[in-house]
Amino acid sequence: MRKYIKALILTLFIVILGIFLIMQLDNMRLNSLNEKVDEIILDMDSTRLFLLYNQIEGDENNYCDILDERIETQSAKTYGLVRELEAGEKASFLASYELLKRKYFYANLELYLYMQDFEKQCEEKKVNAILFFYKDQTLCNQCLLQGTILDKVREKCPNTSIFAFPGDLEIDLIDLIMDKHSVTNIPSIVVNGKTRGFSTEEEIEKEIGCVI
Secondary structure: OHHHHHHHHHHHHHHHHHHHHHHHHHHHHHHHHHHHHHHHHHHHHHHHHHHHHHHHHOOOOOHHHHHHHHHHHHHHHHHHHHHHHHHHHHHOOOOOOHHHHHHHHHHHHHHHHHHHHHHHHOOOOOOEEEEEEEOOOOOOHHHHHHHHHHHHHHHHOOOEEEEEEEOOOOOHHHHHHHHHOOOOOOOEEEEOOEEEOOOOHHHHHHHOOOOO
16 A cells, blocks of 8 residues: 555656646746847837937937838847747747737837838838738638748848737737728738738739849
Protein backbone atom coordinates (compact mmCIF):
# COMPACT_ATOMS: atom_id res chain seq x y z
CA MET A 1 0.00 0.00 0.00
CA ARG A 2 2.80 2.40 0.93
CA LYS A 3 4.41 1.64 -2.41
CA TYR A 4 1.33 2.91 -4.28
CA ILE A 5 1.05 5.98 -2.05
CA LYS A 6 4.68 6.88 -2.75
CA ALA A 7 4.10 6.39 -6.47
CA LEU A 8 1.00 8.62 -6.30
CA ILE A 9 2.88 11.32 -4.39
CA LEU A 10 5.76 11.18 -6.90
CA THR A 11 3.32 11.41 -9.81
CA LEU A 12 1.56 14.39 -8.25
CA PHE A 13 4.91 16.08 -7.63
CA ILE A 14 5.94 15.58 -11.27
CA VAL A 15 2.59 16.91 -12.51
CA ILE A 16 2.75 19.98 -10.24
CA LEU A 17 6.37 20.61 -11.24
CA GLY A 18 5.41 20.31 -14.91
CA ILE A 19 2.55 22.80 -14.49
CA PHE A 20 4.85 25.19 -12.63
CA LEU A 21 7.48 25.03 -15.39
CA ILE A 22 4.82 25.56 -18.06
CA MET A 23 3.49 28.59 -16.17
CA GLN A 24 7.02 29.99 -15.90
CA LEU A 25 7.68 29.54 -19.60
CA ASP A 26 4.29 31.05 -20.49
CA ASN A 27 4.91 34.06 -18.27
CA MET A 28 8.44 34.59 -19.61
CA ARG A 29 7.14 34.54 -23.19
CA LEU A 30 4.21 36.82 -22.30
CA ASN A 31 6.43 39.30 -20.45
CA SER A 32 8.87 39.44 -23.36
CA LEU A 33 6.06 40.21 -25.82
CA ASN A 34 4.54 42.70 -23.41
CA GLU A 35 7.84 44.61 -23.33
CA LYS A 36 7.86 44.75 -27.14
CA VAL A 37 4.28 46.04 -27.23
CA ASP A 38 5.12 48.64 -24.59
CA GLU A 39 8.08 49.73 -26.73
CA ILE A 40 5.72 50.25 -29.67
CA ILE A 41 3.33 52.22 -27.47
CA LEU A 42 6.26 54.39 -26.33
CA ASP A 43 7.12 55.00 -29.99
CA MET A 44 3.51 56.07 -30.56
CA ASP A 45 3.77 58.50 -27.65
CA SER A 46 6.94 59.96 -29.16
CA THR A 47 5.26 60.43 -32.55
CA ARG A 48 2.23 62.00 -30.88
CA LEU A 49 4.48 64.54 -29.17
CA PHE A 50 6.20 65.27 -32.48
CA LEU A 51 2.83 65.95 -34.14
CA LEU A 52 1.72 68.10 -31.21
CA TYR A 53 4.93 70.12 -31.38
CA ASN A 54 4.45 70.71 -35.08
CA GLN A 55 0.83 71.71 -34.52
CA ILE A 56 1.73 74.24 -31.81
CA GLU A 57 4.97 75.61 -33.23
CA GLY A 58 4.06 75.35 -36.91
CA ASP A 59 7.57 74.14 -37.67
CA GLU A 60 7.32 72.47 -41.09
CA ASN A 61 11.06 72.05 -41.62
CA ASN A 62 11.69 68.39 -42.48
CA TYR A 63 8.22 67.54 -41.12
CA CYS A 64 7.34 65.07 -43.88
CA ASP A 65 10.78 63.45 -43.89
CA ILE A 66 10.78 62.92 -40.14
CA LEU A 67 7.20 61.61 -40.06
CA ASP A 68 7.91 59.33 -43.01
CA GLU A 69 10.92 57.84 -41.23
CA ARG A 70 8.99 57.39 -37.98
CA ILE A 71 6.06 55.67 -39.67
CA GLU A 72 8.29 53.38 -41.72
CA THR A 73 10.26 52.29 -38.64
CA GLN A 74 7.18 51.81 -36.47
CA SER A 75 5.31 50.00 -39.23
CA ALA A 76 8.11 47.44 -39.54
CA LYS A 77 8.13 46.85 -35.77
CA THR A 78 4.36 46.63 -35.49
CA TYR A 79 3.76 44.32 -38.44
CA GLY A 80 6.56 41.98 -37.41
CA LEU A 81 5.22 41.69 -33.88
CA VAL A 82 1.80 40.37 -34.89
CA ARG A 83 3.43 37.11 -36.00
CA GLU A 84 5.17 36.78 -32.63
CA LEU A 85 1.89 37.37 -30.80
CA GLU A 86 0.15 34.70 -32.86
CA ALA A 87 2.96 32.20 -32.30
CA GLY A 88 3.11 32.99 -28.57
CA GLU A 89 -0.62 32.50 -28.13
CA LYS A 90 -0.55 29.17 -29.99
CA ALA A 91 2.35 27.93 -27.85
CA SER A 92 0.76 29.11 -24.60
CA PHE A 93 -0.92 26.61 -22.29
CA LEU A 94 -2.17 28.82 -19.46
CA ALA A 95 -1.31 32.50 -20.13
CA SER A 96 -4.01 34.81 -21.51
CA TYR A 97 -3.07 37.02 -24.46
CA GLU A 98 -6.36 38.92 -24.78
CA LEU A 99 -5.28 42.12 -23.00
CA LEU A 100 -1.88 42.15 -24.70
CA LYS A 101 -3.45 41.71 -28.14
CA ARG A 102 -5.84 44.59 -27.54
CA LYS A 103 -2.94 46.85 -26.50
CA TYR A 104 -1.15 45.87 -29.67
CA PHE A 105 -4.14 46.45 -31.94
CA TYR A 106 -4.85 49.88 -30.44
CA ALA A 107 -1.22 50.84 -31.08
CA ASN A 108 -1.52 49.54 -34.64
CA LEU A 109 -4.73 51.54 -35.13
CA GLU A 110 -2.97 54.68 -33.92
CA LEU A 111 -0.14 54.08 -36.39
CA TYR A 112 -2.67 53.65 -39.19
CA LEU A 113 -4.26 57.01 -38.29
CA TYR A 114 -0.82 58.63 -38.35
CA MET A 115 -0.39 57.17 -41.82
CA GLN A 116 -3.68 58.75 -42.88
CA ASP A 117 -2.54 62.13 -41.55
CA PHE A 118 0.82 61.72 -43.26
CA GLU A 119 -0.86 61.17 -46.64
CA LYS A 120 -2.92 64.33 -46.20
CA GLN A 121 -0.06 66.52 -45.02
CA CYS A 122 2.66 65.17 -47.31
CA GLU A 123 1.03 64.65 -50.67
CA GLU A 124 4.35 64.49 -52.50
CA LYS A 125 5.25 61.26 -50.68
CA LYS A 126 3.55 58.06 -51.78
CA VAL A 127 2.92 55.25 -49.30
CA ASN A 128 1.31 51.95 -50.23
CA ALA A 129 -0.87 51.23 -47.21
CA ILE A 130 -2.67 47.88 -47.30
CA LEU A 131 -5.36 46.99 -44.78
CA PHE A 132 -5.70 43.28 -44.03
CA PHE A 133 -8.71 41.96 -42.11
CA TYR A 134 -8.50 38.41 -40.80
CA LYS A 135 -10.06 36.07 -38.23
CA ASP A 136 -8.42 35.90 -34.82
CA GLN A 137 -10.83 33.76 -32.82
CA THR A 138 -11.24 30.86 -35.24
CA LEU A 139 -8.98 28.98 -37.63
CA CYS A 140 -8.96 30.58 -41.08
CA ASN A 141 -6.67 28.89 -43.58
CA GLN A 142 -7.35 31.53 -46.23
CA CYS A 143 -6.38 34.23 -43.71
CA LEU A 144 -3.08 32.45 -43.02
CA LEU A 145 -2.38 32.14 -46.75
CA GLN A 146 -3.31 35.78 -47.38
CA GLY A 147 -0.97 36.84 -44.57
CA THR A 148 1.89 34.84 -46.11
CA ILE A 149 1.23 36.48 -49.49
CA LEU A 150 1.26 39.94 -47.92
CA ASP A 151 4.57 39.14 -46.22
CA LYS A 152 6.07 38.43 -49.64
CA VAL A 153 4.60 41.61 -51.11
CA ARG A 154 6.05 43.67 -48.29
CA GLU A 155 9.50 42.15 -48.81
CA LYS A 156 9.48 42.78 -52.55
CA CYS A 157 7.80 46.19 -52.69
CA PRO A 158 9.52 49.12 -50.95
CA ASN A 159 7.49 51.76 -49.17
CA THR A 160 4.63 49.34 -48.51
CA SER A 161 2.99 49.25 -45.09
CA ILE A 162 0.54 46.51 -44.09
CA PHE A 163 -1.91 46.97 -41.24
CA ALA A 164 -3.37 43.68 -40.05
CA PHE A 165 -6.60 43.89 -38.04
CA PRO A 166 -8.82 41.12 -36.63
CA GLY A 167 -12.35 41.44 -37.91
CA ASP A 168 -13.88 39.31 -35.17
CA LEU A 169 -12.67 40.88 -31.89
CA GLU A 170 -15.43 43.52 -31.71
CA ILE A 171 -13.05 46.47 -31.43
CA ASP A 172 -15.16 49.54 -32.23
CA LEU A 173 -12.63 51.44 -34.33
CA ILE A 174 -11.78 48.36 -36.39
CA ASP A 175 -15.50 47.83 -36.99
CA LEU A 176 -15.80 51.46 -38.13
CA ILE A 177 -12.91 51.05 -40.58
CA MET A 178 -14.48 47.86 -41.92
CA ASP A 179 -17.82 49.64 -42.38
CA LYS A 180 -16.11 52.55 -44.13
CA HIS A 181 -14.54 50.19 -46.67
CA SER A 182 -17.62 47.91 -46.93
CA VAL A 183 -15.73 44.87 -45.67
CA THR A 184 -18.23 42.04 -45.31
CA ASN A 185 -16.08 38.95 -45.85
CA ILE A 186 -12.92 37.76 -44.14
CA PRO A 187 -10.20 37.64 -45.28
CA SER A 188 -10.36 40.96 -47.09
CA ILE A 189 -7.77 43.53 -48.01
CA VAL A 190 -8.07 47.21 -48.89
CA VAL A 191 -5.60 48.49 -51.49
CA ASN A 192 -5.69 52.06 -52.80
CA GLY A 193 -9.09 52.47 -51.21
CA LYS A 194 -10.49 49.42 -53.04
CA THR A 195 -11.84 46.50 -51.05
CA ARG A 196 -10.88 43.08 -52.34
CA GLY A 197 -11.41 39.54 -51.18
CA PHE A 198 -8.59 37.01 -51.14
CA SER A 199 -5.94 38.24 -53.58
CA THR A 200 -2.84 36.71 -55.11
CA GLU A 201 0.64 38.18 -54.87
CA GLU A 202 0.53 39.25 -58.53
CA GLU A 203 -2.86 40.97 -58.15
CA ILE A 204 -1.72 42.99 -55.14
CA GLU A 205 1.59 44.01 -56.71
CA LYS A 206 -0.21 45.14 -59.86
CA GLU A 207 -2.68 47.20 -57.82
CA ILE A 208 0.06 49.05 -55.94
CA GLY A 209 2.21 49.45 -59.05
CA CYS A 210 4.97 47.16 -57.87
CA VAL A 211 5.23 44.62 -60.65
CA ILE A 212 8.76 43.18 -60.63
